[in-house]
Amino acid sequence: MSMTVVEKVLARATGSSRVEVGDVVAPSVDLAMSHENAALVINQFHEVFRGTGLTPKVWDSSRVAIVLDHRVPAESAKTATNQKKIREFVAKNGIEKFHDVRGDQGGICHQILPENGYVKPGFVVVGTDSHTTSHGALGSFAFGIGATEMASVWALGCVLNVEVPASIKINVTGSLGKGVTAKDLVLRVVGELSAKGANFRVIEYHGETIRNLSTSGRLVICNMAVEAGATAGIVPPDEETVRYLREETGAIVEEDLIHPDPDAVYARELEIDVSDLAPQIACPHRVDNVKDVTEVLGQSIDQVVVGSCTNGRLEDLSIVARTLRGKKLARNVRMLVFPASWKIYREALAEGYLSDLIEAGASIMNPGCGCCLGVHQGALGDGEVALSTTNRNFKGRMGNPNGEVFLCSPAVAAASALKGAIADPREMES
């Protein structure tokens, strides 16, 4: 049959036996997600229906998810009023997959979706957020769209005019060394491909290194696929996908998981051996400005951020807590920790990680992603430098065009927070 994973997903979603690169299709959507920008989508949605005499109603409320996470709790009257507008829309349309600012349901959208079992292998997932690509970790075709496009999805239940993208196959071999993680792998991929190297393509990950990654690690490598310009990242579903869904969400997925055909055609094939991969740093002000940590050792830092949809999971908090346990942050550093969901927050609390972090001097923040994009909690002062486990470091990203952001893994963030400057976690005593 010679199709890649995404080609197979699109064939299923359009009711065809096959699709080819370049075909223009209108796949039906299994899950449509928005966060605070649902307020914009609602505007555009009402515009679609203006003058038609029809009542605006989403095509299938069970397939719409809305998560408040960018400005939580609201920092201004305008945001609070937008959130109120969203609540009214949710109630009117009977949207159950709504995650408000509450400890028993809240968190960052790209953690909330997998955690609640909203994503299944083979799904078409769209979101009004670039990092919607995260959900390829569960074998879905997941990509970001604009607010107007989402209004169209809400009205019709499908994405119009999707050109079937070609795929880039990345085969990853070797074992990640001590102190080296999935974040370092994806930074390496972005550095190698560049910010436009995967434009209009899907990155399909293969190899023993990928098979051995937990779902948490797979979420990282799919999350940042967009930073190489990719439409999506995807990990073909396997036993780990089945295990994650069963243990985390209680969902039992069918065994009929999508695999690429042995003779599938790829636009490009890349081999990456991680055996000698050093921790990677994305330096200001581009995500593809990637260097080995050894090249930036000693760079002074003011604010360390652990969290976001990229690295706010229990695995990440565990690494940071273990590194900081019994020690203190350097005097010149402040550390902000944003667990990716309240569920993770509770788990970290039960494991004692939060006390370890607080005693070391970190500030534990409520789950949310405002800091990453400089709209809430944790702006930088003029001339300040942040070291962050988030996913973007464009000029002005963390709230100040006169600040700088270096991107890294949780292991590097922790080691550096102790030193007060960028440090190599491999040089720490275990």
Next chain:
Amino acid sequence: MATVLPEETPQFAFADDEELNRKLRSGEIQKSSVIVAGSNFGSGSSREQAASTLRGYELIVVARSFARIFLQNAINLGLQTVECPEIEAELGHEIEITPTEVVNKTINRSFHVIPLPASRREVAEAGGLIPYTRQRVLQKALHETIGLESK
């Protein structure tokens, strides 16, 4: 920026280039002026505001290549985009855009254009995704009313 409406955005166009921003806001740069850009124009966000700020001034963007989500958003919002991989132009040059090429009249050279795929042209011709979707919503409602299966 997540909750800023399209109408509220034009004053932010090229905000980090004070002079350009000022010229846009004062009207010194007229409607239908062209921005000529290099490759991967629009990279870095799924937010429509990047396209709506430019649409607010009725600018046309000619670029060597575009980032995916920006291009999609631009077409959806009715911002005119022209993919011209070899374009060369300096500030102040006069250019003419046709369906197949961009002519730089000042240096007397023309450059080929990669046309929009037919499906996207339909959206652009409808005036953007909202009118295009509205047509389909009405079609769907009509089919349901007269008992036909929706497509």
